[in-house]
Amino acid sequence: MAAKLVTPPYFAWLVLTCLLVVSVSAIPSKKIISLKLIKQVNSKGPYVGLLTVFPPEERAFLGTGDFKPNPEHPFVDLSGRRYRVGTIYGKKVIYVRCGIGMVNAAAVTQQMLDLFDVAGIVHFGSSGNINNSMSIGDVSIPKQFANTGLWNWLNAKGAVDPDDVAQLEVGKYNVPKGDGVNLLGKLSYSPEQLFSVSREPNDATTLFWAGVSQHWLKLASSLEGMELEKCVNSSLCLPQKPKLVVGLKGSTADIFVDNAAYRDFLYKAFGVSSADMESSAVTCLSNGIPVIAIRGMSDLAGGQSGENAMDTYGSLAALNTAKANAMVPGSSDFCAVSAEIMQVSCGIFEQMVKLKSLNIIKEVNRKGPYVGLITVYPPEENAFFASKAFKPDGKHPFVDLSGRRFRVGKVQGKKVIYVRCGVGMVNAAAATQQMLDMFDITGIVHFGIAGNVDNSMSIGDVTIPKQFAHTGIWDWLNPNGTLPANDIAELDFGSYNVPKGDGMNLLGKIGYSYEQFFSKSGKPNTAIPLFWAQISERWLQLAAGLEGMELERCVNSSACLSQKPKLVVGLRGSTANIFVDNAAYRDFLYQTYAVSSVDMESFAVVMTSLSNGYPVIVIRGLSDLAGGQTGQNAIQTFGPLAARNAAQAVVKFIGYLS
């Protein structure tokens, strides 16, 4: 096969050439400098990608002295993060710290794989221990991870989706137990939608357990028994010698778990031994690249009596994890892994697919720049195409990347690239980052449907919010836990008990935390806390012209809304990996944050666009009452109408763009 002759450096060279040559006029000079650097860095690849999360892990890693920076090109700064180039144990690596949470983890992984010549990813950091046979200071190298934060939040009697894998009934944790009713109803755990290079484009499959690469796990098992650190310093040591265990299960969510009852639930429902906030979002699986995650255990995730041990033992856990990196493979080991998975020799499979795509991208970009359009799921896509506003490009109607189809064409005479990202924050962040890195884009218009949590709005209306909060990044605390000083709001499960009694519930309380926002225009690697992500002012002003536009009232001749729908610019929206279908939680969101809509992607698209310095706007049609209804959720009936109204607004908005 001729393609076998294609070596990774050539491949990498091609990526950069295309980006460089193609859209120089549209790319700011800072980006051009980075791209030239990347080209030089890639010419010496392939590399193993190393990914940590937060400063204590980075300090432990850099503190070992094992990482030797490349004297010529020690780093490249991209989208507010510093990618460090060097070697460890003589093996070529590119190291980056992504920041806390799934949006950061997904965006960075996608960027690393798209721009650098990376053969595989080693992700490492600390985690909470939720298995009583494990101890603080131990290191876990799990065989698989689940995103245990992707939920349908249902009313107590709400119907469970057949795809869902487990339920948590809040009322079961009421104290005193009473009749076990709690207005917060139940959480129903959903699988992720996985797009993948090894499947048909746009044909997502449901995935609850994401497996790490088998070959790699076998290599890792040789680490069992290795010597780990027992002491933080001369006066503070663990009671026992820490151990390294390969092959357990891990869980990931945008939740810092510090609650005994929830810890117990996770262990019993999923058999997971650790809880972290990034691992399952490291999206290599979509990209067909091998991955492994190494997590040191820093605390008991709420199982402790007294203070969480994270502050005391976090540094030790990070150090032990960094030590386990001794086994970081060379990229040739990763090639062996690729071969095992793909049944082809080193990386060739991805490269064949990618090379073909890259040639097309090069030609597509030559005709740019484009406005990026992103929807989430098929009913939204169907509504958009049904409007007939999208005219595919005659020569290159699409490019397939990482399991998604990026369609090239025009709307209202304006050049656009359209993609459907899939449900949830991980998909939204990864697809947005990829679109911005691979194509010549001027800004992002994100659209679809949302739940309505504002009683002055109605189903069928269209909202174009001025700002979005990520209302799913939490500290989950014990009932008597102390809220971290910078958390901005609190939800106490006990205050929803029925009968109220003394208002105790073992699920304790949720502290609402911030995202960490990295920005291209900020200092590299210096994240700022972000709760409200602002929509670009200029685009919002343009959008104001849409108010008063004619929207549809009827699904068909026999199903119509009772009133004429309206379009409102300037409200607030909230996003989390949660499909809200619970009246009490809907009410909490409205009361606490004055948000009018809930969805599962917007914040991730907005934050990722802003990190990269692009304007962004979100247009969502309201499809249901997010649990506030009596009877069935209206999404089945009115979802298509809401999607149609949003698509019409988008088409009109694109017409306004210069």
Ligand SMILES: *[C@@H]1O[C@H](CO)[C@@H](O)[C@H](O)[C@H]1NC(C)=O
């Ligand atoms: C908990 O950890 C122990 C010790 O490593 C292990 O043998 C056991 O299988 C783990 N439990 C689960 C449910 O994975």
Ligand SMILES: *[C@@H]1O[C@H](CO)[C@@H](O)[C@H](O)[C@H]1NC(C)=O
């Ligand atoms: C050892 O570490 C603990 C926890 O960080 C700290 O409280 C203590 O002061 C340290 N002791 C010494 C001798 O450095």
Ligand SMILES: *[C@@H]1O[C@H](CO)[C@@H](O)[C@H](O)[C@H]1NC(C)=O
């Ligand atoms: C919380 O505090 C109260 C009063 O101090 C105590 O009675 C109760 O046992 C504590 N609950 C938990 C779960 O620690």
Ligand SMILES: *[C@@H]1O[C@H](CO)[C@@H](O)[C@H](O)[C@H]1NC(C)=O
């Ligand atoms: C109109 O749409 C509703 C909701 O989807 C559906 O139940 C009904 O069968 C449709 N009626 C006609 C006449 O198509």
